Every structure is written in C-alpha cells, then in structure tokens.
Amino acid sequence: MPELPEVETTRRGIEPHVRGRRIAKIIIRDARLRWPIAENLPRQAEDRRIIGIQRRAKYLLFRLEADATLILHLGMSGSLRLVAAQDPPLAHAHLDIILASGQALRYTDPRRFGSLHWCTGDPAQHHLLASLGPEPLSSAFHADYLYGLSRGRRICAKALLMDSRAVVGIGNIYANEALYRAAIRPMRSAGCIGRNRYARLVQAVKSVLAEAIEAGGTTLRDFTDSTGQPGYFHRRLEVYGRGGAACQRCAGIIRMERLGQRATYYCPGCQF
DNA sequence: CGTGGGACCTGCTGGC
DNA sequence: TGCCAGCAGGTCCCAC
Numbered sequence: 001m002p003e004l005p006e007v008e009t010t011r012r013g014i015e016p017h018v019r020g021r022r023i024a025k026i027i028i029r030d031a032r033l034r035w036p037i038a039e040n041l042p043r044q045a046e047d048r049r050i051i052g053i054q055r056r057a058k059y060l061l062f063r064l065e066a067d068a069t070l071i072l073h074l075g076m077s078g079s080l081r082l083v084a085a086q087d088p089p090l091a092h093a094h095l096d097i098i099l100a101s102g103q104a105l106r107y108t109d110p111r112r113f114g115s116l117h118w119c120t121g122d123p124a125q126h127h128l129l130a131s132l133g134p135e136p137l138s139s140a141f142h143a144d145y146l147y148g149l150s151r152g153r154r155i156c157a158k159a160l161l162m163d164s165r166a167v168v169g170i171g172n173i174y175a176n177e178a179l180y181r182a183a184i185r186p187m188r189s190a191g192c193i194g195r196n197r198y199a200r201l202v203q204a205v206k207s208v209l210a211e212a213i214e215a216g217g218t219t220l221r222d223f224t225d226s227t228g229q230p231g232y233f234h235r236r237l238e239v240y241g242r243g244g245a246a247c248q249r250c251a252g253i254i255r256m257e258r259l260g261q262r263a264t265y266y267c268p269g270c271q272f
Numbered sequence: 273c274g275t276g277g278g279a280c281c282t283g284c285t286g287g288c
Numbered sequence: 289t290g291c292c293a294g295c296a297g298g299t300c301c302c303a304c
Contacts, residue, residue, distance in 0.1 A: 002297060002298090003297060003298090006297075032281095034280070034281095034298090034299085034300090058298075058299095073298085073299090074297095074298090075281095075297095075298060075299090076281090076296070076297060076298055076299095077281090077282075077283085077296085077297080077298095092282085109281095110281080110282050110283065111280085111281045111282050111283085111296090111298095112280085112281055112282080113280070113281070113298060113299085114298090153274080153275095154274080154275080155274075155275065155276090159275085159276090162298095162299095164298095164299075171297055171298065172296090172297065172298090173297060174297095218297075220296085220297065221283095221284080221296080221297090223297075240297095260275095260276065260277075261276095261277075261278090263295085263296085
C-alpha cells in the first residue's frame with residue numbers, strides 16, 4: 001500500500017502525539033509478519049521514552065531513549081492509526097504500541113508483508129537499512145548520480161527507479177508517474193538514456209513525491225493517514241491506473257503493459 | 273556481477 | 289447470485 005509519501009504522511013500525523021511519550025506496553029496479537037516479531041521485543045521496548053520518529057526509505061524509525069530504535073515497515077497493506085488504547089481491535093490489528101498517555105499506535109496489516117525490528121545502536125547499520133540508496137528528496141539524489149549509476153546497465157528505467165540500492169521510496173505508482181513527467185518510456189534501457197534526460201527524471205521524481213506528500217498521499221483503495229483520512233494525490237495521477245484513457249498532453253491513449261510482474265502505464269505518444 | 277522471476281499473504285474485483 | 293482467477297501500493301532471495 002504505502003510508498004514514500006504515504007509513509008511520510010503517516011509519520012507526520014503520528015509524531016506530535018508520540019514524541020516524548022513513554023511506551024507503557026506493547027501488545028502483539030499476531031507475531032507472524034514478514035519476519036516473526038522477536039518474542040522479547042515488547043520487554044525491551046516497554047518503559048522507554050520515544051524521542052522522535054524518523055523515516056528512512058519506507059521504514060519508520062521510532063527512536064527510543066538509551067540508543068534503541070523500533071524499525072517498522074508497512075509492507076503492502078499496513079497502516080498505523082492513533083486510537084484509544086481501550087478501543088476494541090478490528091481484524092488484522094496485529095500490534096498495539098500503548099503509550100503512557102492512554103493513546104495507542106495500532107498497526108493493521110491484512111497481508112502481513114510488514115515487519116517490526118528491534119535495533120540498538122545506529123539504525124543505519126541495521127541489515128535492512130545498510131545497503132539502501134539515497135533519499136530521493138535529498139541533495140544526494142541528483143542527475144550526475146543517477147546518470148553515473150546507469151552507465152552500462154541494461155535494466156529498464158522503471159526497474160532502476162524502483163531498485164532501493166539506487167534510490168529509495170519509489171514504488172510502482174510514483175515510478176510510473178515520474179517517468180511520464182520525464183517523458184521516458186518505462187521499458188527503455190537505463191544505460192542508453194542521456195544525462196539531460198536523467199536530470200529531467202530526477203526533477204520529476206522529486207516533484208511527484210513532494211506533491212504527493214503535500215496532498216497527504218495516494219488513496220487507491222484503503223490508504224488512510226494516522227487519523228483515518230484518505231490522501232488526495234490519486235486525483236492527480238496522470239498515467240497510473242489510466243490504461244485506455246486519453247493522455248492529458250497529446251492525442252495518445254495510455255497503454256498498460258507488464259514489466260517484471262508490475263502493471264506499467266505509459267503514453268506511447270509522449271514517452272520515448 | 274546484473275538481471276529476472278518466484279515467494280510471502282489476504283481481500284477485492286470482474287468475468288463467466 | 290455465486291465462484292474463481294487474477295490482481296494489488298513491497299522487497300528479499302535464489303537461480304541463471
């Protein structure tokens with residue numbers, strides 16, 4: 001479900017309610033996420049104060065006092081909501097982080113592709129985070145970086161954008177949208193795209209993600225922020241989910257093809 | 273090494 | 289109306 005803008009929307013919604021609060025209790029109703037939640041994780045985290053929440057790629061990092069971090073990934077269908085601790089849990093509410101304030105962060109994830117890890121020391125060294133590429137909205141993600149990385153590569157431009165070692169946070173929706181904005185065909189070989197076009201692509205990635213964060217993310221079926229509100233960026237999607245519809249820029253018809261099992265949308269008229 | 277495909281899991285949709 | 293195949297916002301891991 002969530003790409004970078006949805007994770008960032010969640011982070012921003014939750015942080016003011018969580019920062020400085022103490023974790024009173026962690027309730028695990030179902031530990032069977034992508035990796036089983038460690039049995040002693042609740043005991044390790046309980047009674048620690050939350051210093052703040054950071055985001056790295058699509059991971060939420062709950063920084064705790066005494067140099068510890070809870071690392072949470074929302075997978076495909078995960079969401080995090082602020083609830084009253086006594087609210088009865090609905091289906092798939094696998095996990096509650098109960099705060100001393102009486103509120104709880106409730107993690108719900110039907111497909112169970114998400115994960116929760118305990119980490120001491122520098123979370124950047126954690127095995128899930130250690131080999132991640134730069135943040136797309138940071139200055140480290142720039143035209144020369146992506147251009148250099150792509151030399152000699154045969155993979156599709158879209159696959160490169162979605163490779164977390166190249167750049168993080170870009171999933172299927174925003175990869176499609178950014179390539180459309182940059183007028184690059186998703187299936188074009190990364191190695192035969194010139195520097196100027198990478199400059200345009202980098203700019204497109206940054207603008208799409210920034211606008212999506214501004215809009216509170218994209219709600220296709222069920223994404224909501226931490227208070228249950230949907231995001232509004234789906235209204236501004238130009239190609240994703242629009243197969244057979246008219247391109248807004250030219251007379252072309254948006255086409256859908258599968259690229260590495262993922263639905264890929266592009267305009268054959270203006271992407272080359 | 274780079275690349276593509278399968279795997280994990282549940283729920284919803286659309287076609288018959 | 290009911291059933292079932294196919295598809296879904298992620299990403300790790302394993303062959304080639």
